[in-house]
Amino acid sequence: MDRLTLRLPPDLVRRFDAAAAGRGGRSRFLRRLMEEAAQAPLPAPVAATPAGRTGKLTLRLAEADLALLEAEAAVLGLSRTQWSVALIRRRLQRRPQLTPPEAVAFIEVQRELRRIGVNINQIARAMNTAVLEGTVLDLEVAQLAAFGDEIRAHLTGLRAAFEGNLAYWSDGT
Known part of the structure; x- marks a missing residue:
């Protein structure tokens, strides 16, 4: 039976x-x-699941493991389900999984890089349209160099953040 x-x-x-x-x-x-x-009577056959629909996965964990999962998720400000989904997606999609604060930080970096890019374009346009001599040209070149240093620093921080995110979600191998 x-x-x-x-x-x-x-x-x-x-x-x-x-x-x-x-x-x-x-x-x-x-x-x-x-x-x-x-x-x-039997119901009509159910159509195939349309793209974009989700499935459900249920896990059973020992109380100690569940407590560790909840504590780890809380550190990132996630629920245990959100943390588990991020872990699975990281392994399956091999892409960073950003928490809400991380996503906001990356958006801010993107905004700053755009701002710097606009400033560089304005300086380049001014340098192309005007004949600059001596001190004025030196100041503009120094400004461009400073922007270059700032962009490199942001990119280094961004790279480090992505590497840290990927390392967090990886299995250590």
């Missing part, structure tokens, strides 16, 4: 047990409900 196992909320189990009490008990009542359902 086959066996089915269900996980139900306690309230639903109490209500079902109350309904089954006068009908021969939990197993007999459930068997009768299933036999009645099996006599009904």
Whole structure:
């Protein structure tokens, strides 16, 4: 004989047990409900799952492991589900998984780099349209060099952040 196992909320189990009490008990009542359902006409086949839909994955962890998972997720400001999904996506997609604060930081770096790029374009345009001599040209060249240093520093920080993110989510191999 086959066996089915269900996980139900306690309230639903109490209500079902109350309904089954006068009908021969939990197993007999459930068997009768299933036999009645099996006599009904079969529903139309379900269409294939459209792209973009999600599936559900359920994990059972020992209490100690679950506590460690919750603590690790809390460090990043994530729920245990969000942390688990990020870990799985990192391994499957081999891309960084950003927490909300990290995403905001990366957006800010992007904004700063755009600002610097606009300034460099303005300086280059001015240098192309004007004949600059002596001190004025030296100041503009120095400004460009400073912007170059600033961009390199931002890119180094960005690279370090991505490497740190990838290292966090990797398995260490």
